[in-house]
Each structure stands twice: as structure tokens, then as C-alpha cells.
Amino acid sequence: MTKPAILRPDTLPVNDRGNGARTIPLVTRGCGSTSMINGITAFDPGAKIGVHFHNCEESVMILEGEAVAEIDGQRHHLRAGDTTFIPPNVPHRFLNESDKLMRIFWIYADISASRTMVATGIEQTIDDEHEKAKRL
Numbered sequence: 001m002t003k004p005a006i007l008r009p010d011t012l013p014v015n016d017r018g019n020g021a022r023t024i025p026l027v028t029r030g031c032g033s034t035s036m037i038n039g040i041t042a043f044d045p046g047a048k049i050g051v052h053f054h055n056c057e058e059s060v061m062i063l064e065g066e067a068v069a070e071i072d073g074q075r076h077h078l079r080a081g082d083t084t085f086i087p088p089n090v091p092h093r094f095l096n097e098s099d100k101l102m103r104i105f106w107i108y109a110d111i112s113a114s115r116t117m118v119a120t121g122i123e124q125t126i127d128d129e130h131e132k133a134k135r136l
Helices: 126-132
Strands: 015-018 021-025 037-043 052-054 058-064 066-071 074-079 083-086 092-095 102-108 114-117 123-125
Touching: 015 126, 037 092, 052 092, 058 066, 066 083, 066 102, 114 126, 123 126
Parallel strands: none
Antiparallel strands: 015 021, 021 037, 037 102, 052 114, 058 083, 058 102, 066 074, 066 092, 114 123
16 A cells, blocks of 8 residues: 655755756655656746657646746746646647746656657656656
8 A cells, every 4th residue: 555655845856957957856656656756947037848748638837937938839927826637649848038036836647647848759768767866
């Protein structure tokens, strides 16, 4: 039986995603999850990630700062508390076009979630991304 867990982001490893983005994985297989994963990503001013899509549903909540979400080619300006729902295979990305830190909380609805980069077509599981990431 899987046990409950209390996860404290300030005590967990931080993964450098490059381009001014850093991720803290929270709920993962490592704590016993069998159906979802989530975490927090911080974006420095000017940071952005490439356009990509996932093989499952994703929800993102803005925790801090202001964000631009590009979803299926449309730009949406978001602030703390705003939350997105993105169905599988919909191209999207998040950008911090402000001069302050932006943080998001993300949830993937599948423990085997993957990310496919639109520019390259390269697909990688989120587990593999975390495993290969540079630790800060």
C-alpha cells in the first residue's frame, strides 16, 4: 500500500531546465504516485520554454508573478491564481515577459507523461527529463 507523503519544496532537489527555468518535482513515482505527477517551475525574468505538447492532460496554476501562456497559437496573459487546462497534444508554452520571478504549479494527469518539442519532434518522458536534469 502506498503511504501518504508531505513534500516540502525548499528541501527537494531543483532541476535546471536551462534558459532561466528551474523545476522542483513534487508528486512522482518516487513518493509512490501511480496516476499523476506534479511540481513547481520557476522562471527568471525573460525565461521561456519551447513550444511543446504532452500525451496527457495538463493543468498549470500561476503561483507568483505574471505569465504569458501560448496555447494552440493564442497568447493569454495570466497572473497569480489563474489556472490553465490543456488537453493532450495541444501545443503550448509558458513565458515570463516581466521583470520579476514567475512560478507555476503544474500537474500531469498520467504518471507516464511525456513532452514532445514541436521544433524538433523529440519526445521524452517527464521522468527522463527529471533524471537527466542538472541539479542545482
